[in-house]
Amino acid sequence: MSPTANGVALLRAMIRIRRFEERCAELYQEEKIRGFLHLYIGEEAIAVGVMQSLTPEDAIVATYREHGHALARGIDMNRVMAEMYGKATGTSGGRGGSMHLFDAKTRFFGGNAIVGGHLPLAAGLALADRMQGRGVVTACFFGDGAVAEGEFHETLNLAALWQLPVLFCCENNRYAMGTALERAQSETELALKAASYRIPAWPVDGMDVVAVEGAARRATGAIRAGEGPHFIEFRTYRFRAHSMFDPDLYRSKGEVETWRRRDPITLLTDRLRGEGAVDDAALEGIEREVAAEIDAAAAFAESSEWEPVETLARHVTSEAPS
């Protein structure tokens, strides 16, 4: 793909996630979506950029703020939306909801909602890949909050010790719920923590999707070449509240506004306009297509069936193959 065409594809992918989540917020107000809903708005460049560096054989392990990752990975939007509703046609049969999107076909291992709890899982997948001689990468996404958990440190140490093919993607949006990074960490240069485990680590502008893609390609290239785990700190910001329950009292409007000026979608749109790669008509075309896809996804979720209560006890233990 030419650089320009690639840029437009990245833009389209980010807009698709943004509009999907904006619709989700509306559907939440309409009480179609319930429970916890954590929007990724403002951070789309990370999922979109990193996915460019992954192959279909690679694995992804993400957090509860994973709608963007699921869509960028190529999971059908209808099934993602149905899962948000809790319908039987969802990615997890409705059992998971917004925080637990899973998809075996694309090696998408959640959707994990214990902060830091999925890092060992990612390293274990990588261990299995290494022991079975598969040259693939496991990309693990987590927030700045996870860095404070013991599981983060235990896993980075083990991954480095055993040279496991994991790409640690730290989405540093500066807050863990209402706790600002500097109120939680004695050392706020997060790459230094990974470096102390002898993991190559560096910070990247998480609002610049091209920079994200470049960094992820560099890291996955090294991992595939057998150079062990890599760690990238993506510096980003979430524009919306932590979840739909969050009154957002812990940061100033001014701070949010300042970061909104670095909106990854605006940044890339401006750049592509400057290069003559997109114009108003092209942008309108993207918006129209994306809106149609989201309408269809919402209609699909709306018309899908609920799982009957009679099958409540399914999937607690494996069913004998029939």
Added chain:
Amino acid sequence: MSIVTLAEPRAAAAAPQGIRTTYRDAVREAVRSAMRSDPRVFLMGEDVGKYGGTYAVSRGLLEEFGPERIRDTPLSESAFVGLGIGAALGGLRPIVEIMTVNFSLLALDQIMNTAATLLHMSGGQFNVPLVIRMATGAGRQLAAQHSHSLEGWYAHIPGIRILAPATLEDARGMLPSALADPDPVLIFEHALLYNLEGELDAGAGAVPIDRAAIRREGHDVTLVTYGGTLGITMTAAGQLAEAGVSAEVIDLRVLRPLDTGAILDSVRKTHRAVVIDEGWRSGSLSAEVSARIMEGAFYDLDAPVARVCSAEVPMPYPRHLEQYALPRAEVIVETVQRMVNPHAA
């Protein structure tokens, strides 16, 4: 390690071609044979390799299988249990050894929030064929932080199977069955059992992991127990027999899912039940067994269900206090005597 002799329930019935072995060697043989027959199987945990295993279960395995498959881990319970989950998802059959149940609390998040939930949370897409083994129990004067019996807690969790091998056959045979299970299985090996000696059939292999076993037949009272307390329960049953009371002993073997049918069938025959559990009484597995008897066989009972559990104290260090805190054969005997003979002085 102090040696406490425990009655070997099957010793009398051992087959003539049996070989003399220990519980420890039986577990090691189970690990070794699984690793020989399935290249996906590997063992991972603290000091399982160079040290040879805290209880010497894995001694010699590093030499046979090498460090890729006998993996020493750092002191990171949460991480290496979680790695086991990931490796199981990735197509391997990990056996994760947690040194003791006391330290498993540092991995409880992984066991409960990930291993036990993934299949359900993913709508049936991701099962976790992981086996976790750990030592459990008191009796060696290790005091309040190294003497827990928390298998009853784990038995609370849907999505995992909980096993408690109490015999040589089960020490040898539960592991291969656990490895064949598509879902997470936790195996609790009572630390006092590792030195248990007896005869094991030379061809011993996989055993069923879905039912309890009757270790002694009787008709006056049912003694329900598992794991480390099977020995004292058998001793108590022997003493009761001398006093003319016929006790049936049920070894639960599988703590989740409980074999309720086996318990109820026995109670319907004997009309009395005592549950013996090294865990603390409050909120325990013994409470669950008792409740199930009440729910399923209330009208068959001639006496309220009784329990013999550990005293509700953090385990004290001195031997006499520790022994007093733990279930004892004499307490089982007294409890049964009161039950069958309520009007005696």
